[in-house]
Amino acid sequence: MVIGIDLGGTNIKSGLLDSSNSLVFDQSRPTGSTLDEIVNNLAEIIDELKDRAKKEYQSAVTGVGIGVPGVVSKGLDHVFKCTNLGWHDIPLKELLSDRAGLPIFIDNDANLAALAELYIGSLKGVDTGLLLTLGTGIGGGVIINGKPYRGSNGLGMEIGHMVLGENFFDCSCGKNGCFETFSSATALVKYYEKLLSDNSVKSSFEVSAKNIFVNARAGDKLSFEAVDRTATYLAMGIVNVINILDPAVIALGGGMAGSDGFLLKMTREKVKKNLFVKGFPSAKIELATSGNQAGTIGAALLVREELEII
Template identity: 35%
Template sequence: MRKYYIGIDVGGTSMKMGLMSESGEVLAEAEHLTQKEDGPDGVIARMVEDAKQLADGAGISWNQIGGVGVGLPGFLDIPNGVVKYLTNLGWRNVPIKEKLEQAWQVPVSIDNDANVAALGEAWQGAGKGVDDLVCITLGTGVGGGVIAEGHLLHGMNGFAGEVGHIQVDREGVRCNCGQIGCLETVASATALVRMAREAIDQGRETVLTAESLSAREIFSACAKGDPVASEIVAKAIDALARTLAVLSLVLNPSRFIIGGGVAKAGDVLLNPLREAYEKEAQDNVKQGVEIVLAKLGNRAGFIGAAGLLARGRK
């Protein structure tokens, strides 16, 4: 009986992995350095060993493993299980599914990091039991994943859910992606810090100082009424609310899940976001919509990766 699944979330710095039961319980987890300097074959070889040790350490023999899911940060050919390009790791054209299946002799599925995080939250986190949701991660960048009628959406090339690059300001600043005024240029942690630095450079009065700028400091200053911090947070919330309004019209989800470092602000972010969404969203599509915080933190990735197989790619 193959009843256990392993999920692996590969990042530029570390690989998080978890052994999970079919019903979504985490039985064991581990974190290893990615050591990207070893190149794809070296990293994959360690991945193979680390996953076996994870199962072994939990007293699960490898023939009880039903499959392994892998979340990867970059461009993938998901159906064929091929890494096209991973920016952080410098991998190009790596048939990772084939390599891993050969080594492990179990089915392997891959998907991008934002998608597995969304699937993790949908399966075992803040979206448990919800069929239609959008998960938005506000971190260094802004990522997203869409679950529609229980299915993780990919679109033609796996880019469905790329909500961070929705344009929110035609007169805004240029994004890393080349476009102008993406959501990411206003609502990521990086964007909040950039806007605060600009205000400080302009000599505006604020408790914020150039030395200790972070999303956390900005939200904390906002909660205390600092005008610069409040203005920055308001701008991010306005852009987020308009994006959720658009997503409601396209997908009509019942829940938005907000995660990532910026979401650690909690109610200081969520309460005004709910208010702004209420104003921006169209009457029909906003009824019954909940905006909630993600629950799984940085475990969402490996949990969702395991879910790629454990949920039977529903």
């Protein structure tokens, strides 16, 4: 068995993956705040899951995979930057290794969600593919030649910070015009609020990305305008990726992707209109299918990938 841990800004999700890549146990607990507290929580989780594997499944754990919402070294051991946790230059593997007594591998959470899609989801069997996670920001994980691609320095791919044009507010990274300031759930809400203010009107519903979609579908003009802009820039980002990578599949995941297929349909139409080479096969745009546990499953699969036991 292998342990998968999805370290988020609010909660740590974790679980046990059996030899057929099924998540047989999963749990969640608060992340904690200081580095010491978080490292301690991770060490406790690893101990608990080792015990559980032994007692309930009569199985030994062969390794631990950890996904973090940040930039990780290519050696899969060091967290360079993790804004959510306020981490900079943290030797996470070193901090955990002695206590865990197991091989530990760390990676960016979007890369691991893409790995989960590759093994059990919408990127299954795909040679070149991309997972875009649309939530409070935009994350991206890319598969090339059937393997996660991390670039030369581990910095790929921070697609949420690809600059698409000038925007009316700055990104959390300090730049202006990043992809995630146009097409994330946060961006949708901000643009809808700007439309309200520009038109000197108040919203007829409680403002959230979900409610903006519901009202856009029901014909509310400003909601539709906000969703349309989100889809326009999402399509622009996707067409850029198609022009560079020509992937077989681009999967959309994260809280905003579902929206009853509304965003997917609009985005597909806009991508089709903006393709460089029209009328020939190009990337299929699909919804991600590995669900809420993709981060935990992907983290566990990383152990299998690195120890080559798949």
